[in-house]
Amino acid sequence: MRLGLIGFGNIAVTLLGQLAETIDAPLECLTVLCLPEFAGETTARLAGEFAGVATEVAVVTEAPALLSHRPQLVIECAGHMAVATHVPTVLRASVDVVVVSIGALSDxxxxxxxxxxxxxxxxxxxxxxxxxxxxxxxxxxGAAGGLEVRYRGSKPPLAWSGxxxxxxIDLGALTEAEIFFTGTAREAARQFPKxxxxxxxxxxxxxxxxxTHVELVADPAAPGNVHEYSVVSPxxxxxMRIENLPSAGNAKTSVSxxxxxxxxxxxxxxxVAI
Incomplete structure (x- = not known):
């Protein structure tokens, strides 16, 4: 496979580590699009930590350069701005894109x-x-309509820092769970993009x-990033309740x-696809 990555932060680095452990053979080509100021560091890490992931590796800073390496699939994992800046260009070039920063679509x-x-x-x-x-x-x-969806997201207080x-609320002083946001999914995605x-x-x-109704909670007793939602339809x-462990490199992101x-x-x- 010829794979493209937009971004080289915690998600991309963790993903490449998992790829190295699970794929039977190296990727044919891996192209990483990152900000110019991180190009040197990204190149060095790919040559060191991830030397065996792909036969051919390239680091670029613009979508046209990414496309010049003919990716068959592109993964966006760089945030809302990267979705707006790069993803439309890649899609118009007939390349499928996996968008991790789904909250960007609240715009x-x-x-x-x-x-x-x-x-x-x-x-x-x-x-x-x-x-x-x-x-x-x-x-x-959803195809039948008439859905009622309610979501509650709970994380340890410090995961809501920034x-x-x-x-x-005073995140550092909490001794019990406290709801600090109630609203629509659009409002939640815009106010809490990460x-x-x-x-x-x-x-x-x-x-x-x-x-889609949303509650966001800071909970000192949360075992990780907890996602709960209920669905009522005709x-x-x-x-469903899912207790996710946070990613080792970013408490805001669930490793799953x-x-x-x-x-x-x-x-x-x-x-086989499943």
Whole structure:
């Protein structure tokens, strides 16, 4: 496979580590798109830590340069700005893209642009399940309409550092769980872009951004990043609770998110997709 990565942060590095351990043979080509100021460091790490992942490796700083290496699949894991800056170009070039920063689609104009770009390029905009399960069932039920979806995301207080939660509550002084945000999935994804991708995923798979109710919680007793949601539809009712361990390099990210992306790649490489 010829694989492209947009971003070389915690998710990309963890993903490459998992690829090195699970694929039977090196990738034919790995191309990493990063910011110019990180190009030297990225090149060095790829040559050192990840020397065996791919036969051919390249580091670029613009989408056209990424496309010049003919990727068959591109993984975006660099944040909302990277989605807007690079993903439409890649989709229009007829290359499928897995978007990890799903919350970026809370911007209605960007969501429309991405859908049009995918249609123009006859490519697929792939939205992985990430840290949450049951997305297949939710998407299936969504076709019947009439969905009611409620989501509650709980993380240890310090996992909410650097977000608007700091202005709402004293994260360092909490002794019990406290809800600091209640609203729609669109509001959650916009206010907490690094923490609310699950809310956006549920919204896109199910009832939409405005009809998906969200609560965000800082909980000193949380065993990790906890995602709970309930679904009521004319066809079925179900609820789910997932206790995810945080990624070793970023407490805001559930490590299962990386494995969700790994699944997308392995489904492309292997003879069976599941």
């Amino acid at each position: 209605e104009s960007l969501e429309k642009e991405l859908r049009l770009a995918a249609a123009d390029g006859r490519a697929h905009l792939i939205l992985p399940a990430g840290a949450v399960g049951g997305i297949d069932l939710l998407a299936a039920l 977000t608007p939660a700091e202005a709402a 923490n609310a991708n699950v809310a956006a995923t549920l919204a896109l798979a199910g009832a939409g951004f405005e009809a 066809l079925a009712k179900y609820s 998110t990386v494995y969700s992306v790994l699944r997308e790649i392995r489904n492309r490489i292997g003879p």
